[in-house]
Amino acid sequence: xxxxxxxxxxxxxxxxxxxxxxxxxxxxxxxxxxxxxxxxxxxxxxxxxxxxxxxxxxxxxxxxxxxxxxxxxxxxxxxxxxxxxxxxxxxxxxxxxxxxxxxxxxxxxxxxxxxxxxxxxxxxxxxxxxxxxxxxxxxxxxxxxxxxxxxxxxxxxxxxxxxxx
Amino acid sequence: xxxxxxxxxxxxxxxxxxxxxxxxxxxxxxxxxxxxxxxxxxxxxxxxxxxxxxxxxxxxxxxxxxxxxxxxxxxxxxxxxxxxxxxxxxxxxxxxxxxxxxxxxxxxxxxxxxxxxxxxxxxxxxxxxxxxxxxxxxxxxxxxxxxxxxxxxxxxxxxxxxxxxxxxxxxxxxxxxxxxxxxxxxxxxxxx
Numbered sequence: 557x558x559x560x561x562x563x564x565x566x567x568x569x570x571x572x573x574x575x576x577x578x579x580x581x582x583x584x585x586x587x588x589x590x591x592x593x594x595x596x597x598x599x600x601x602x603x604x605x606x607x608x609x610x611x612x613x614x615x616x617x618x619x620x621x622x623x624x625x626x627x628x629x630x631x632x633x634x635x636x637x638x639x640x641x642x643x644x645x646x647x648x649x650x651x652x653x654x655x656x657x658x659x660x661x662x663x664x665x666x667x668x669x670x671x672x673x674x675x676x677x678x679x680x681x682x683x684x685x686x687x688x689x690x691x692x693x694x695x696x697x698x699x700x701x702x703x704x705x706x707x708x709x710x711x712x713x714x715x716x717x718x719x720x721x
Numbered sequence: 722x723x724x725x726x727x728x729x730x731x732x733x734x735x736x737x738x739x740x741x742x743x744x745x746x747x748x749x750x751x752x753x754x755x756x757x758x759x760x761x762x763x764x765x766x767x768x769x770x771x772x773x774x775x776x777x778x779x780x781x782x783x784x785x786x787x788x789x790x791x792x793x794x795x796x797x798x799x800x801x802x803x804x805x806x807x808x809x810x811x812x813x814x815x816x817x818x819x820x821x822x823x824x825x826x827x828x829x830x831x832x833x834x835x836x837x838x839x840x841x842x843x844x845x846x847x848x849x850x851x852x853x854x855x856x857x858x859x860x861x862x863x864x865x866x867x868x869x870x871x872x873x874x875x876x877x878x879x880x881x882x883x884x885x886x887x888x889x890x891x892x893x894x895x896x897x898x899x900x901x902x903x904x905x906x907x908x909x910x911x912x913x
Binding site: 574576597598599600601603604605607608609610611612613614615616617619633634637638641642643644704 | 749769771772773774776777780781782783784785786787788789806808809811812816901902904905908909912913
């Protein structure tokens with residue numbers, strides 16, 4: 557399991573300097589660490605977070621947006637009719653609720669279709685593992701710089717330490 | 722009667738009056754006719770014209786304002802847009818960026834799609850903003866009041882909302898001509 561502070565430091569090391577989003581339990585440890593470092597700007601909806609990130613990017617920041625995968629649905633239009641067509645990249649750190657069919661009912665459909673959903677939205681994505689974490693983050697940074705569109709790093713349960721171990 | 726009885730000023734007239742008072746401040750302009758009109762009245766590299774993602778203008782501007790605390794950031798928004806992204810009034814009110822001025826051109830209709838009514842005739846958006854935590858809010862109708870209050874807000878710490886009642890008149894303005902990636906690049910360079 558990756559410690560939250562190590563994960564946040566790794567994001568800062570690749571240059572991320574604007575963090576916003578809407579919480580999820582899987583992301584609880586990361587958000588707590590970001591708040592401790594006074595780096596986190598809370599949003600009330602994921603599409604708002606994505607739009608704030610777009611503004612931050614245009615003002616010279618490297619933004620990351622944290623969200624539960626349900627938020628991908630909420631922010632779909634902003635991601636494609638703002639970030640994608642205007643070439644405003646951001647790093648989406650998406651918790652993969654409902655993966656493998658083991659979760660509360662409201663997460664099961666999105667949990668099942670999430671990779672195809674991201675493909676359809678033309679959002680490059682990868683799923684973080686402890687073993688490949690270094691490569692995963694390097695890939696995120698490279699894709700962000702090269703493609704100038706949103707790029708998603710999916711986080712499954714138990715890969716980054718949460719609030720309740 | 723729609724819009725508010727006695728409203729003589731068009732959005733383009735109000736917008737022109739405000740743009741005269743601005744120089745190099747970043748201005749985020751919501752999608753639909755507002756962006757087209759702003760481009761026609763005064764096209765500046767510091768303008769970010771939206772063509773989609775309705776409801777997001779204030780959130781984009783908030784991202785700019787938080788990242789550039791030494792620049793005053795202006796949003797040109799509409800009533801339909803504010804209603805769609807109403808949660809952002811709460812985010813702005815909570816974060817209280819001092820450099821944030823939210824102008825709402827309120828014509829009580831979705832003008833770009835054929836003047837279907839919004840609900841801003843019965844929901845006073847500036848009062849929502851005030852309740853959410855905006856520091857200064859004003860509702861104006863006449864040009865003189867608009868200019869006076871906007872000048873005042875430029876001198877004050879925000880966040881501020883200036884709601885201006887306008888009529889449904891639309892300026893004969895074409896679509897935004899720049900390609901979206903070029904709007905991004907130009908805006909980024911201009912506000913560095």
